[in-house]
Amino acid sequence: MDKRNGCPHAALASNATFLSAIFVVTLILVRLLYVVYCSGRPLSKRSSKPISTLIILGSGGHTAEMLNLLAVLQKDRFKPRSYVAAATDNMSLQKAQLLENSLVAEDGTKASDNTAQFMKIYRSREVGQSYITSVWTTLIALAHALWLMIKIRPEVILCNGPGTCIPLCAIAFMFKVLGIRWSSIFYVESIARVRRLSLSGLLLYKLRMADQLFVQWPKLQQQYPRAIYVGRLM
Amino acid sequence: MEGEDKRRVVFVTVGTTRFDSLVKSVDSEIVKQELFAKGYTHLLIQLGRGSYLPSKCEGDDGSLGVDYFTFSSTIAENIRSASLVISHAGSGSIFETLKVGKPLIVVVNEDLMDNHQIELAEELADRKHLYFASPQTLHQTISDMNLSSLIPYSPGDATPVAKHINRFLGFPDD
The missing domain is CATH 3.40.50.2000 (Glycogen Phosphorylase B;)
Structure with missing residues (x-):
């Protein structure tokens, strides 16, 4: 019984870890693309x-x-x-x-x-x-x-x-x-x-x-x- | 003073490199004869890290005077007082010579692997700003060269690059 109860929790936990890992990686990738997109473009604010x-x-x-x-x-x-x-x-x-x-x-x-x-x-x-x-x-x-x-x-x-x-x-x-x-x-x-x-x-x-x-x-x-x-x- | 006026020095520089095949080449009889035939009176060689030592010679007996040193902080002065410069393909020596308008033969070091500096010497030779040789062909280049056909090099200008950087950062144009 214990075993059967434990399994879904463990699966859920590992699922959550997996999802948050994907989330973080996606976030970094999006940020990376944004930085690459912005690099090479003139700065919008006028420097003084x-x-x-x-x-x-x-x-x-x-x-x-x-x-x-x-x-x-x-x-x-x-x-x-x-x-x-x-x-x-x-x-x-x-x-x-x-x-x-x-x-x-x-x-x-x-x-x-x-x-x-x-x-x-x-x-x-x-x-x-x-x-x-x-x-x-x-x-x-x-x-x-x-x-x-x-x-x-x-x-x-x-x-x-x-x-x-x-x-x-x-x-x-x-x-x-x-x-x-x-x-x-x-x-x-x-x-x-x-x-x-x-x-x-x-x-x-x-x-x-x-x-x-x-x-x-x-x-x-x-x-x-x-x-x-x-x-x-x- | 009379003697000073007639002094026509060929300055040879290898920078901080080791380039014995160039030093051997300029020290060879055939190259010295060609230089003497062209009216040069003295040969001053900067040896760098090389180990080959040319034989010194006073040059008052109707032949080329030969002198050398290893390194000096006054290369610019040597270039200015020379009538002809023979240099390795380093961009520092090349532009230092072109800047003061001295005729230049660049000799490429074929012993270096992946020597991208050949690119620069070839490009500038194509544009007739200098002559381009190897240690083996140096004597031929000297005998064939016609210094009046060289085109003076007009130095570059960093202002457009600076302007570009300023615009990119949003600084107003002056």
Whole structure:
């Protein structure tokens, strides 16, 4: 008797668990689709306040391109600015610091306004590292990216490869889905990419994580119709 | 001062890479002869991480002077004072040279797998902003090159990208 009584209850309970699991999954999926739909669409409210900006510097030529973009960006709109570079990259943050110092020098009275911060991030994979150990290092890089994103909580992310930006963009996208923070991600593909997107560019494009993806050659734009070509940075 | 005026330096740079086959190629007699025949007087090589060392030479006996160093923070200065730049295919070196309007031969490192940087060098060579060679064909490129046929590179402008970003975020146009 007990057994027979217990069975329907258990079935009911497991049914409820099953249904609520489906409900939660559906909710997440709907939210995911909504976020993908909204990403890539211009923000509807007209901005007037400055927006906190995360700038990811990719080393070498990538950093040079990013600094060219920053040179023409209105600094009073994009602030405070946080710069992130790979832990193994010794040059990029120095260059960004030089740029920020020159801004303070230009505009001495507002020095206190100029709240730029500089941070380093662990890379998920160094050149030549084995794929087995890179599983572990990727997890560490993701955790570090999560920590940095919680600290910075940017509304705008500017990045241009290589892979340093991927964990940060993934966390930013997760924040969007979870409703923690809405950030607009702008990715500029390297000028060195003429025929094909880089792996980072391809990921952000295919997974629709970048709101706007710029390429620097018209040829490349023809292959990726959602990409934008409005000229070169270099 | 007279001597300084006649100095025509070829600056070779491999950036932070290891590119011994390029250094060997510019150090070969055939390439040095072609450069000398074109009126260049000195060869300055930045070796990067390579292990091949060229032989230094003063160059006052009617041949090309050869000098080298491994790394320097003043590459930009070396480029500015050069009459010809021979570079690896890194975008940093390429644009640094084009920006100051120096004639450029980009030599591609065929030892690198999946070297996407070839794309950029080829595209810019198609547009006649530079010459494109391999370590094996460098001497031929030097002998065939006609620097007056190169088209000066006009630097890009980030303003349209910035404008796009501003519009997306709802900032008013200036």
